[in-house]
Amino acid sequence: MGRLAPIDWAIVLTYLLFTLLVGLWASRSAGRSLESYFVAGRSLPWWWLGTSMAATTFAADTPLVVAGLVAKHGVAGNWFWWSWALSHVSVAVMFAAQWRRAGVLTDAELIELRYEGRSATILRAFKAAFFAVLLNAIILGWVVRAMVKIAAPFVDWQAWIGSEALAAFERLWPAALLIGTGANDTLTVLALFGLVAAYSTMGGIRGVILTDLVQFALALTGGIVFAWYAVDSVGGLSGLHSGLARHYDVEQLLSFVPSLDSAWLPVQVFLIYIAVQWWAQYYSDGSGYLAQRLFTARNERHASAGALWFAVLNYAVRSWPWILVALVALVAYPLQTQGSDAPGAAIVAADREMAYPVLMARLLPAGLLGLLFVSLLAAFMSTVDTHLNWGASYVANDFYRRFVRPDATERQLVRVSRFSVLGLALMGVVVASRIDSIEQAWRFFVALGAGLGLPSMMRWLWWRANAWTEIAGLISAVVAAAILYSAFPEARAEYLLLAVVAVSTASALLATYLTAPVSEASLRRFVARVRPVGYWPGFDGAAPKSALLWQAAAWCLATTGVFGLLFGVGELLLGTMWRGVVLSSLGAGCLIATLRFLDRVRGLREFVDQTALEKDPSEPAPLSRS
Numbered sequence: 001m002g003r004l005a006p007i008d009w010a011i012v013l014t015y016l017l018f019t020l021l022v023g024l025w026a027s028r029s030a031g032r033s034l035e036s037y038f039v040a041g042r043s044l045p046w047w048w049l050g051t052s053m054a055a056t057t058f059a060a061d062t063p064l065v066v067a068g069l070v071a072k073h074g075v076a077g078n079w080f081w082w083s084w085a086l087s088h089v090s091v092a093v094m095f096a097a098q099w100r101r102a103g104v105l106t107d108a109e110l111i112e113l114r115y116e117g118r119s120a121t122i123l124r125a126f127k128a129a130f131f132a133v134l135l136n137a138i139i140l141g142w143v144v145r146a147m148v149k150i151a152a153p154f155v156d157w158q159a160w161i162g163s164e165a166l167a168a169f170e171r172l173w174p175a176a177l178l179i180g181t182g183a184n185d186t187l188t189v190l191a192l193f194g195l196v197a198a199y200s201t202m203g204g205i206r207g208v209i210l211t212d213l214v215q216f217a218l219a220l221t222g223g224i225v226f227a228w229y230a231v232d233s234v235g236g237l238s239g240l241h242s243g244l245a246r247h248y249d250v251e252q253l254l255s256f257v258p259s260l261d262s263a264w265l266p267v268q269v270f271l272i273y274i275a276v277q278w279w280a281q282y283y284s285d286g287s288g289y290l291a292q293r294l295f296t297a298r299n300e301r302h303a304s305a306g307a308l309w310f311a312v313l314n315y316a317v318r319s320w321p322w323i324l325v326a327l328v329a330l331v332a333y334p335l336q337t338q339g340s341d342a343p344g345a346a347i348v349a350a351d352r353e354m355a356y357p358v359l360m361a362r363l364l365p366a367g368l369l370g371l372l373f374v375s376l377l378a379a380f381m382s383t384v385d386t387h388l389n390w391g392a393s394y395v396a397n398d399f400y401r402r403f404v405r406p407d408a409t410e411r412q413l414v415r416v417s418r419f420s421v422l423g424l425a426l427m428g429v430v431v432a433s434r435i436d437s438i439e440q441a442w443r444f445f446v447a448l449g450a451g452l453g454l455p456s457m458m459r460w461l462w463w464r465a466n467a468w469t470e471i472a473g474l475i476s477a478v479v480a481a482a483i484l485y486s487a488f489p490e491a492r493a494e495y496l497l498l499a500v501v502a503v504s505t506a507s508a509l510l511a512t513y514l515t516a517p518v519s520e521a522s523l524r525r526f527v528a529r530v531r532p533v534g535y536w537p538g539f540d541g542a543a544p545k546s547a548l549l550w551q552a553a554a555w556c557l558a559t560t561g562v563f564g565l566l567f568g569v570g571e572l573l574l575g576t577m578w579r580g581v582v583l584s585s586l587g588a589g590c591l592i593a594t595l596r597f598l599d600r601v602r603g604l605r606e607f608v609d610q611t612a613l614e615k616d617p618s619e620p621a622p623l624s625r626s
Contacts, residue, residue, distance in 0.1 A: 008370025050309030222375025451477025
């Protein structure tokens with residue numbers, strides 16, 4: 001396998017130095033207050049926060065997972081994550097503006113704005129712990145595991161510091177074995193986590209987002225360059241087609257949507273993806289790190305535009321470089337061929353996710369190899385820095401300030417935040433030892449948060465939802481996932497997800513009707529702040545029902561736009577030119593129309609706001625106008 005040349009290391013070290021300088025530059029403004037540290041003073045433009053969301057979801061694990069999905073299920077296997085576009089479009093057209101209008105610091109803080117009483121307090125604390133510790137640990141663990149896989153062919157600490165020093169490190173810190181593959185990988189991860197924790201601690205969310213902008217550009221550029229070299233190595237796009245045809249049913253392999261008799265991806269699994277999975281996840285309404293980005297927006301218009309920009313970047317722009325490399329891997333390392341003598345064949349045969357880094361080392365020359373390594377390093381760091389900052393926001397705002405020291409000064413809160421970043425970084429290293437397959441970690445993660453999908457959307461759309469709706473959905477999903485995944489380890493994850501969703505949805509609805517609704521005073525306070533769209537009968541300030549129809553139309557247009565661009569680019573690369581042009585043009589037109597429809601929804605909201613002010617001139621203006 002290949003090693004990085006001096007020019008490659010020069011590129012890597014230059015990039016690492018840049019991240020530290022950004023953290024230092026942003027540290028002064030970040031340390032002023034908790035709002036400066038976690039939401040950048042609510043002052044950022046749409047393209048900053050949208051690109052940052054894309055950078056965060058573009059982790060080092062993603063191209064590895066895509067390589068595994070395509071090898072198992074063909075191109076249509078990507079519906080496992082393409083289906084999430086339905087949820088992300090929902091965030092853009094329905095929830096982004098409401099998150100910004102809420103004016104909270106974390107999504108857990110919204111709990112006590114939307115609900116009331118002890119149940120709301122318990123839910124806020126539990127949800128903050130669930131996100132900050134459990135879900136964050138799983139995410140950090142799998143991105144660590146991915147970076148270990150990527151770095152393994154290139155990083156050799158024994159050659160740099162000597163076998164005696166490496167053995168001494170292992171004796172000095174037995175936890176070096178936590179990563180599961182020895183002290184070499186542990187040192188790599190500790191060095192990377194130390195660097196990410198350093199600039200994340202210094203610069204807060206502004207430093208994180210600034211580095212995200214560069215990291216996304218690097219990651220996307222590296223992915224495109226690698227795809228170009230990979231496709232060229234098999235004779236271009238025509239050579240890729242003919243190479244695949246020698247080993248597989250090309251029509252089924254390359255199909256964007258599986259047929260009824262597809263051997264690559266069963267149609268019932270595809271239906272679960274598009275009918276259930278997209279809304280049965282904890283961030284169905286933009287909760288989590290997506291909401292944290294929305295809080296940084298200048299106003300609600302920038303929040304909606306940023307979320308839509310993210311959906312376009314995340315699906316229509318970045319999918320195909322990874323898919324092309326995954327298809328090249330199927331030609332270079334055919335599934336049916338055993339005992340191939342091609343470089344790296346044994347590694348790929350044991351783990352199809354390793355096809356991506358193995359082809360990197362095999363195909364790219366010095367300089368470009370360093371660029372791609374940096375691009376994956378950037379993808380890794382953009383995900384880690386976001387989750388460290390996001391997790392620390394719960395610790396500082398939803399634990400320390402809410403329960404431990406309500407009178408803490410801003411300086412004390414920022415100090416707690418910075419220590420929290422360091423603690424969460426160490427937690428991510430530990431969890432990585434328990435993750436063998438990144439794809440399986442993804443699937444268990446989806447099931448774990450499935451109970452929050454419907455309740456998270458209901459709280460914005462329906463007055464009757466209460467804290468017990470979310471508590472019942474969350475607890476039942478966690479219990480069901482733990483039991484089912486242990487009892488049926490060989491079952492398809494999609495079928496287990498369906499069972500988890502059925503249990504959690506029934507539990508959430510049952511709890512809603514068996515418990516008392518939120519008081520009218522609390523609901524009026526929430527409606528006055530957020531101006532929600534949905535079923536809010538008798539509450540002055542809620543958006544009119546026509547706004548929900550406009551949002552539904554905007555959702556249909558935006559979904560068509562994102563998938564039109566996604567499949568249009570795919571047709572241009574793997575199908576026919578005319579279909580690619582038609583689909584791409586349709587997608588672009590639908591996205592432009594979406595912005596017009598969202599302007600119409602804002603106009604309806606502003607009319608309601610103005611009417612409310614005319615009825616009661618003493619009422620303060622909505623937060624979105626700040």
